Amino acid sequence: xxxxxxxxxxxxxxxxxxxxxxxxxxxxxxxxxxxxxxxxxxxxxxxxxxxxxxxxxxxxxxxxxxxxxxxxxxxxxxxxxxxxxxxxxxxxxxxxxxxxxxxxxxxxxxxxxxxxxxxxxxxxxxxxxxxxxxxxxxxxxxxxxxxxxxxxxxxxxxxxxxxxxxxxxxxxxxxxxxxxxxxxxxxxxxxxxxxxxxxxxxxxxxxxxxxxxxxxxxxxxxxxxxxxxxxxxxxxxxxxxxxxxxxxxxxxxxxxxxxxxxxxxxxxxxxxxxxxxxxxxxxxxxxxxxxxxxxxxxxxxxxxxxxxxxxxxxxxxxxxxxxxxxxxxxxxxxxxxxxxxxxxxxxxxxxxxxxxxxxxxxxxxxxxxxxxxxxxxxxxxxxxxxxxxxxxxxxxxxxxxxxxxxxxxxxxxxxxx
Amino acid sequence: xxxxxxxxxxxxxxxxxxxxxxxxxxxxxxxxxxxxxxxxxxxxxxxxxxxxxxxxxxxxxxxxxxxxxxxxxxxxxxxxxxxxxxxxxxxxxxxxxxxxxxxxxxxxxxxxxxxxxxxxxxxxxxxxxxxxxxxxxxxxxxxxxxxxxxxxxxxxxxxxxxxxxxxxxxxxxxxxxxxxxxxxxxxxxxxxxxxxxxxxxxxxxxxxxxxxxxxxxxxxxxxxxxxxxxxxxxxxxxxxxxxxxxxxxxxxxxxxxxxxxxxxxxxxxxxxxxxxxxxxxxxxxxxxxxxxxxxxxxxxxxxxxxxxxxxxxxxxxxxxxxxxxxxxxxxxxxxxxxxxxxxxxxxxxxxxxxxxxxxxxxxxxxxxxxxxxxxxxxxxxxxxxxxxxxxx
Numbered sequence: 079x080x081x082x083x084x085x086x087x088x089x090x091x092x093x094x095x096x097x098x099x100x101x102x103x104x105x106x107x108x109x110x111x112x113x114x115x116x117x118x119x120x121x122x123x124x125x126x127x128x129x130x131x132x133x134x135x136x137x138x139x140x141x142x143x144x145x146x147x148x149x150x151x152x153x154x155x156x157x158x159x160x161x162x163x164x165x166x167x168x169x170x171x172x173x174x175x176x177x178x179x180x181x182x183x184x185x186x187x188x189x190x191x192x193x194x195x196x197x198x199x200x201x202x203x204x205x206x207x208x209x210x211x212x213x214x215x216x217x218x219x220x221x222x223x224x225x226x227x228x229x230x231x232x233x234x235x236x237x238x239x240x241x242x243x244x245x246x247x248x249x250x251x252x253x254x255x256x257x258x259x260x261x262x263x264x265x266x267x268x269x270x271x272x273x274x275x276x277x278x279x280x281x282x283x284x285x286x287x288x289x290x291x292x293x294x295x296x297x298x299x300x301x302x303x304x305x306x307x308x309x310x311x312x313x314x315x316x317x318x319x320x321x322x323x324x325x326x327x328x329x330x331x332x333x334x335x336x337x338x339x340x341x342x343x344x345x346x347x348x349x350x351x352x353x354x355x356x357x358x359x360x361x362x363x364x365x366x367x368x369x370x371x372x373x374x375x376x377x378x379x380x381x382x383x384x385x386x387x388x389x390x391x392x393x394x395x396x397x398x399x400x401x402x403x404x405x406x407x408x409x410x411x412x413x414x415x416x417x418x419x420x421x422x423x424x425x426x427x428x429x430x431x432x433x434x435x436x437x438x439x440x441x442x443x444x445x446x447x448x449x450x451x452x453x454x455x456x457x458x459x460x461x462x463x464x465x466x467x468x469x470x471x472x473x474x475x476x477x478x479x480x481x482x483x484x485x486x487x488x489x490x491x492x493x494x495x
Numbered sequence: 496x497x498x499x500x501x502x503x504x505x506x507x508x509x510x511x512x513x514x515x516x517x518x519x520x521x522x523x524x525x526x527x528x529x530x531x532x533x534x535x536x537x538x539x540x541x542x543x544x545x546x547x548x549x550x551x552x553x554x555x556x557x558x559x560x561x562x563x564x565x566x567x568x569x570x571x572x573x574x575x576x577x578x579x580x581x582x583x584x585x586x587x588x589x590x591x592x593x594x595x596x597x598x599x600x601x602x603x604x605x606x607x608x609x610x611x612x613x614x615x616x617x618x619x620x621x622x623x624x625x626x627x628x629x630x631x632x633x634x635x636x637x638x639x640x641x642x643x644x645x646x647x648x649x650x651x652x653x654x655x656x657x658x659x660x661x662x663x664x665x666x667x668x669x670x671x672x673x674x675x676x677x678x679x680x681x682x683x684x685x686x687x688x689x690x691x692x693x694x695x696x697x698x699x700x701x702x703x704x705x706x707x708x709x710x711x712x713x714x715x716x717x718x719x720x721x722x723x724x725x726x727x728x729x730x731x732x733x734x735x736x737x738x739x740x741x742x743x744x745x746x747x748x749x750x751x752x753x754x755x756x757x758x759x760x761x762x763x764x765x766x767x768x769x770x771x772x773x774x775x776x777x778x779x780x781x782x783x784x785x786x787x788x789x790x791x792x793x794x795x796x797x798x799x800x801x802x803x804x805x806x807x808x809x810x811x812x813x814x815x816x817x818x819x820x821x822x823x824x825x826x827x828x829x830x831x832x833x834x835x836x837x838x839x840x841x842x843x844x845x846x847x848x849x850x851x852x853x854x855x856x857x858x859x860x861x862x863x864x865x866x867x868x869x870x871x872x873x874x875x876x877x878x879x880x881x882x883x884x885x886x887x
Contacts, residue, residue: 145650
């Protein structure tokens with residue numbers, strides 16, 4: 079049933095419909111509304127058999143999830159940004175142990191400078207953590223992906239991170255067909271762990287492994303992600319059979335037929351990109367869009383197939399690898415390594431900067447003419463940057479860059495230096 | 496509260512031994528109910544978990560077990576013990592941690608009727624017990640990270656609660672580094688939430704697994720790999736370090752106890768008592784490390800005993816933030832007797848004797864004796880000089 083509600087509430091209700099046994103929570107914006115919603119559901123007695131644990135840090139949140147999952151409980155937590163980084167050691171540990179934890183990452187920038195708004199730097203930092211990473215385009219997909227995530231995680235005995243854009247999705251109120259408990263029960267079987275702490279059959283989980291077998295253990299982690307390339311689309315199919323809508327899968331193409339230019343992105347910015355594609359298609363341009371839902375495992379074959387006979391691709395990325403550039407673009411180039419095509423990276427939306435259609439149009443105009451630099455920072459204030467660079471050249475003790483820039487912008491009182 | 500509060504009744508009820516080694520307590524429903532009813536929780540027990548066994552081997556002062564009635568003997572003396580940490584592991588000879596863990600886990604297993612899960616922090620105990628592809632654990636065992644064992648244990652406990660398996664009990668264990676330093680935040684969180692976990696810290700007073708570096712539990716003056724015995728003030732500095740049992744008590748959790756491997760009967764009794772209670776419980780066990788302390792492998796128990804008999808290591812129990820019992824010093828020794836046998840304190844005696852440092856350590860012992868009532872008032876260390884008295 080379609081309901082008008084906040085994205086975070088949709089996710090909270092979808093997660094509750096999956097009947098998790100243990101939810102651990104630590105507040106960090108913009109994820110907080112999700113765990114607040116779940117707390118209310120548990121506290122009201124609407125989720126019997128669920129323990130809601132208010133922990134003292136994100137590191138503890140992931141650690142509680144690890145213990146709970148190893149003891150055979152369906153376990154969930156949510157975080158964002160600094161919180162994700164604070165739990166990193168446990169994030170790697172959860173995947174290394176092969177524990178099917180599901181975690182929402184309400185994508186947010188990483189400081190310094192501290193910034194609470196949306197980009198993908200947090201989740202991208204964990205692309206090598208061994209977790210499956212799914213990116214939601216809409217709140218409907220965010221809700222649906224959580225239901226699918228438990229099934230994927232528990233089938234493969236791997237943790238799954240469901241990434242949804244902070245504020246843009248988490249705080250957006252729109253219509254969502256929230257997965258109902260009865261539907262989820264038909265889709266998601268009870269959790270049967272592959273390994274479990276059982277006093278009747280005691281095993282040691284988390285033993286030390288040396289050089290003699292460490293490579294093999296790590297290989298198996300990769301192998302299971304390769305299996306996920308089959309499991310993820312199959313689960314999406316099974317989901318459609320029960321819920322009668324398309325959600326999830328590896329990639330999602332938009333107007334790719336005969337496209338010469340393909341714009342590639344993850345998450346909610348695909349909505350804006352699709353509008354831009356529509357406007358350019360109306361002008362007769364052969365352009366399409368490709369959303370990557372599964373960033374880990376990265377679907378090399380599906381991306382190559384989707385790009386078809388395209389002449390170029392443009393990655394619009396909400397994160398970048400400092401010192402080299404686009405992250406998604408490097409993956410897509412790898413997919414196209416047998417027959418390379420022109421490609422461009424547009425870094426956009428960092429720290430919550432709005433990604434405007436007009437700015438995308440300008441950039442795509444140049445890309446289509448193969449006149450775009452390989453790496454572009456969308457709407458970068460070049461003057462502001464140049465003035466700070468000049469300050470650093472002029473004065474050895476030029477001070478904190480972030481504060482200098484704010485003063486330059488007039489955001490703080492002009493001042494002492 | 497001093498040992499004088501110990502009820503004599505249980506000792507008197509015994510025949511030839513006139514002692515009680517191990518008091519088995521039934522499940523304490525009172526403690527749990529009190530906590531959750533929102534009333535101010537009160538002390539449940541008014542006697543120590545174990546009253547001292549008074550049979551000592553000549554010379555070593557090791558506590559005799561064989562003279563006790565079978566029902567009073569240690570869990571470890573039972574041929575059908577669980578061997579939770581079984582033989583074949585790779586701990587050093589004379590490892591106090593291996594000894595303590597073996598006794599503690601078997602007592603916990605007996606108390607839980609075998610339905611136990613152990614969560615382990617990274618450290619010596621984890622490394623020596625589970626080198627791939629071997630494990631020494633005959634208990635369901637989980638190792639995650641160095642700093643998160645209390646939180647992982649909370650998760651295990653939450654899982655069993657959610658799954659309706661209150662019969663399965665959870666123990667977490669780690670060394671002093673994993674407990675007082677890197678795992679401290681998680682431990683405090685577990686305490687604060689009163690999660691149903693017994694956490695056991697095996698304290699050997701430094702990071703032994705990485706090669707004897709200073710921890711927040713390293714005593715003043717001790718030489719470690721990061722507090723070398725060089726310079727004007729050799730060894731660890733004074734005025735640092737955490738007293739975790741007291742910090743644990745400040746959380747007002749149901750049960751806190753200290754113990755040493757010098758009195759394994761007492762350790763077992765405390766684990767047994769802790770297992771009879773629900774909620775967050777904490778046992779801090781001194782476990783000498785021959786490698787890190789520079790002691791002979793055969794002297795682990797002797798060194799631990801000297802720690803208690805000098806007053807440097809107070810052995811006590813607390814419930815809901817109150818000290819309810821302490822183990823009196825039986826044969827007081829000056830701290831010097833404890834320090835002299837350890838290479839980590841060798842710089843206090845060679846090349847020159849550093850009386851001012853030894854005196855400061857003695858003052859710490861004296862403070863413990865006063866604070867926990869470890870000696871009768873008449874022999875309070877503030878009156879006669881201890882060294883003379885002990886040497887007399």
